[in-house]
Amino acid sequence: MSNAASSSNPRISARDKILDAALTAIRTKGFTATTVDDLCAAAGVTKGAFFHHFDSKDALGVAAAQHWSKVTSGFFADAPYHRHDDPLERVLAYIAFRRDILQGELPEFTCLVGTMAQEVHQTSRAITAACDASMSGHAATIEPYVAQAMEQRGLDPAGSDTGWSAASLALHTQAVLQGAFILAKAKGGPAIAEESADHLARYVRLLFANHQKKGKTP
Amino acid sequence: MSNAASSSNPRISARDKILDAALTAIRTKGFTATTVDDLCAAAGVTKGAFFHHFDSKDALGVAAAQHWSKVTSGFFADAPYHRHDDPLERVLAYIAFRRDILQGELPEFTCLVGTMAQEVHQTSRAITAACDASMSGHAATIEPYVAQAMEQRGLDPAGSDTGWSAASLALHTQAVLQGAFILAKAKGGPAIAEESADHLARYVRLLFANHQKKGKTP
DNA sequence: GACAACATACCAACCAGTTGGTATTTTCTC
DNA sequence: GAGAAAATACCAACTGGTTGGTATGTTGTC
Numbered sequence: 001m002s003n004a005a006s007s008s009n010p011r012i013s014a015r016d017k018i019l020d021a022a023l024t025a026i027r028t029k030g031f032t033a034t035t036v037d038d039l040c041a042a043a044g045v046t047k048g049a050f051f052h053h054f055d056s057k058d059a060l061g062v063a064a065a066q067h068w069s070k071v072t073s074g075f076f077a078d079a080p081y082h083r084h085d086d087p088l089e090r091v092l093a094y095i096a097f098r099r100d101i102l103q104g105e106l107p108e109f110t111c112l113v114g115t116m117a118q119e120v121h122q123t124s125r126a127i128t129a130a131c132d133a134s135m136s137g138h139a140a141t142i143e144p145y146v147a148q149a150m151e152q153r154g155l156d157p158a159g160s161d162t163g164w165s166a167a168s169l170a171l172h173t174q175a176v177l178q179g180a181f182i183l184a185k186a187k188g189g190p191a192i193a194e195e196s197a198d199h200l201a202r203y204v205r206l207l208f209a210n211h212q213k214k215g216k217t218p
Numbered sequence: 219m220s221n222a223a224s225s226s227n228p229r230i231s232a233r234d235k236i237l238d239a240a241l242t243a244i245r246t247k248g249f250t251a252t253t254v255d256d257l258c259a260a261a262g263v264t265k266g267a268f269f270h271h272f273d274s275k276d277a278l279g280v281a282a283a284q285h286w287s288k289v290t291s292g293f294f295a296d297a298p299y300h301r302h303d304d305p306l307e308r309v310l311a312y313i314a315f316r317r318d319i320l321q322g323e324l325p326e327f328t329c330l331v332g333t334m335a336q337e338v339h340q341t342s343r344a345i346t347a348a349c350d351a352s353m354s355g356h357a358a359t360i361e362p363y364v365a366q367a368m369e370q371r372g373l374d375p376a377g378s379d380t381g382w383s384a385a386s387l388a389l390h391t392q393a394v395l396q397g398a399f400i401l402a403k404a405k406g407g408p409a410i411a412e413e414s415a416d417h418l419a420r421y422v423r424l425l426f427a428n429h430q431k432k433g434k435t436p
Numbered sequence: 437g438a439c440a441a442c443a444t445a446c447c448a449a450c451c452a453g454t455t456g457g458t459a460t461t462t463t464c465t466c
Numbered sequence: 467g468a469g470a471a472a473a474t475a476c477c478a479a480c481t482g483g484t485t486g487g488t489a490t491g492t493t494g495t496c
Binding site: 115118119178182198 | 246247248250251324325331332333335336337338339340341346349350353354380382386387389390392393394395396397398399400401403404405406410411413414416417419420421424425427
């Protein structure tokens with residue numbers, strides 16, 4: 001993921017070099033504090049190239065969110081948590097995976113679109129929408145695992161006092177992780193985020209406790 | 219909480235008018251995108267007054283975080299959740315209260331220090347530390363309620379497989395709320411944040427389920 | 437030779453911070 | 467407690483560097 005490799009390599013287009021640089025720069029300094037010159041310098045291209053590929057800095061923000069979606073969806077598609085047979089195990093393995101990758105420096109494991117959405121939600125509709133699409137799109141990849149686990153174990157909380165759904169729990173996992181990132185940033189390290197991930201895993205286990213897996217033949 | 223009232227009132231010092239303006243402005247536009255001129259205009263003072271009271275924009279950021287701590291600690295001290303006799307009820311009432319105040323426009327109910335920490339964590343140690351102090355300080359006000367609930371109900375999870383503590387759960391509540399704010403910002407409304415607050419309340423109830431309150435005389 | 441992909445040179449607006457000054461309050465002195 | 471001295475609070479105008487964006491090339495490719 002080093003920038004030095006891509007910024008000097010002429011086989012990678014300026015557009016891709018800028019987008020790669022944007023992922024690191026925005027996660028480090030935030031969107032507003034990241035200047036167009038910063039991105040050009042990090043990508044090893046000139047301003048002319050930047051504005052050839054992006055109409056404005058806001059347009060770069062939208063493209064960066066979409067690029068982030070592409071990169072992360074590939075990353076999570078290759079992750080091992082999908083291989084479990086049991087849907088509930090897949091959900092728990094997903095949370096464990098998210099916990100495991102809380103390593104290295106903060107800009108390496110925190111979320112681009114969470115950071116951007118927080119910053120520009122009142123100033124750029126386009127960027128905010130792209131961030132929402134990225135987060136909600138990722139949540140949608142684990143929602144079916146939650147739904148399958150619920151069905152397999154006869155869990156139907158929709159009608160209860162304060163009901164919940166597979167979609168709601170999937171988005172809640174993202175909320176917990178985003179909040180864990182904020183605490184990690186405030187405290188300068190991932191330790192506190194790991195604890196929140198543990199609480200999240202414990203919550204999911206408790207939700208499904210006393211709900212045995214139904215056999216295939218009833 | 220209207221700025222118009224304070225910005226024109228000569229009996230309120232320029233410093234306080236600037237700090238009040240900062241709470242709204244930074245929550246709306248973020249710290250970096252908020253200019254010193256923005257704050258002066260909103261507060262109805264000049265730049266000279268600003269730099270008389272604050273050495274730099276960063277110093278204003280630190281002061282704003284401290285001002286936020288003062289304002290919010292007063293707000294939460296007056297909240298009704300403290301009045302419950304049962305410590306567990308106090309914790310649950312706290313979460314319910316946090317859910318109830320998710321109303322109005324986003325800048326009115328989102329968290330200043332969470333927003334700032336996310337933005338400046340790699341660029342301003344001083345602001346980051348002030349944000350951490352504010353968040354951790356608030357978590358510390360509900361930690362004793364959690365601890366009392368655990369003791370009263372004989373819950374001692376410290377030694378178990380993935381242990382947790384009152385401090386850990388108290389900080390987790392903050393993580394969930396901070397993450398809920400991010401999703402709310404991405405989606406443009408508080409609805410999703412309410413659902414995360416519901417999940418959090420459900421988690422706490424499940425943690426204490428099957429742990430009856432011990433009587434005073436054994 | 438047309439068109440995309442870049443580079444160079446430049447600009448107007450903006451931004452954090454400064455300067456040099458005045459009004460108001462507080463403190464010190466007798 | 468009056469009046470000088472000093473500190474504080476505030477203001478209007480200015481500055482040097484920065485920022486997003488543009489106008490005008492140059493180069494490579496089909």
